[in-house]
Amino acid sequence: MAQIAVVYHSGYGHTQRLAQAVAEGAGAQLVAIDAEGNLPEGGWETLAAASAIIFGSPTYMAGPSWQFKKFADASSKPWFSQAWKDKLFAGFTNSASTNGDKQITLDYMFHLAMQHGGIWVGNGMMPANSKAATRNDVNWIGSFSGAMAQSPSDASAAEMFPGDLETGKQFGQRVADVARRLDR
Numbered sequence: 001m002a003q004i005a006v007v008y009h010s011g012y013g014h015t016q017r018l019a020q021a022v023a024e025g026a027g028a029q030l031v032a033i034d035a036e037g038n039l040p041e042g043g044w045e046t047l048a049a050a051s052a053i054i055f056g057s058p059t060y061m062a063g064p065s066w067q068f069k070k071f072a073d074a075s076s077k078p079w080f081s082q083a084w085k086d087k088l089f090a091g092f093t094n095s096a097s098t099n100g101d102k103q104i105t106l107d108y109m110f111h112l113a114m115q116h117g118g119i120w121v122g123n124g125m126m127p128a129n130s131k132a133a134t135r136n137d138v139n140w141i142g143s144f145s146g147a148m149a150q151s152p153s154d155a156s157a158a159e160m161f162p163g164d165l166e167t168g169k170q171f172g173q174r175v176a177d178v179a180r181r182l183d184r
Contacts, residue, residue, distance in 0.1 A: 002179035004028035005046050006172075007039070008056030008092075009067040013157030015058045015094045018149050021165040022054055022092055025172025037070030048078065052088035052121075052179045054172070055112070059095035059105040072112050079116055088182070089113030090121040090175045092147035092168060106146040121178050123147055123171045128163075136163035138170060147171040 006023045008030070010016035016032070023030050029050075031043045039047075047053055057064035064072075078084050091109035093102045113120050127142030134140070140163050141148040149164035151157070 002051045002176060003049055004052040004054065004176060004179060005031050005050035006054045006056060007031040007033065007043070007047060007071065009033035009037070009058070009065045009071070010056075011058055011060070011065060011067075014149070014151040014160060015056055017157045017160055018092055018094050018147070018165065018168045019056045021168035022056065022147065022172035025169035025174075026052075026054065026176040028052075028054065028172060028176075033067050033071050035067065037067035039071065044078075048083060050087065052090070052175055053084070053113075053118075054175055055089065055091040055109040057093055057105060057109070059093045059100050059102045062101040062104050064093070064105045064108050072108075075112070075116070082117060085117035087116070087118050088121055088175065088179055089116070089118040090146055090171070092149070092171065094149040094151055094164075096151060096153040098141065098150050100150070102141075102143070102148045103145070106143070106148070110145065120145075121175050123167070124174050125167070125170065134163075136161055138163055138167050140164070140167075
């Protein structure tokens, strides 16, 4: 069975809640990037052992959090030895605005995965874009390259939209399914 890790930073708890949904769908181990941009003890070893790594970060000021960027910069050590080459990668993000430049954060994660010689997995979901669609439908935001969620700036993490959390769960399941198909 594939070993999958979800490495993420969350500033206010919303991205953590999405990370938990993604991990639940993927059967993955969570690796939280702390407020100083560091991984917990054993975090790098967990990523080294994983056959798939799912990145997660809130979108702040048109990109991932500085804590996620610090992690990305620190990943130059496995990059130098090509330790993550041919692993599966995927990503997710959350911001307060419906758009909020989330695509830029997913693009950042995609390019990080490509620098590591990885294989990117998109969400494989159709968007909920019909007249009958509601805010709690799966993939209501309409992303294709990863999972996106939107949390109003005055909402707690407990108030996240159920459709966004279900999107995260199904996204995690897709990564796990692709990993199994590729026997990773």
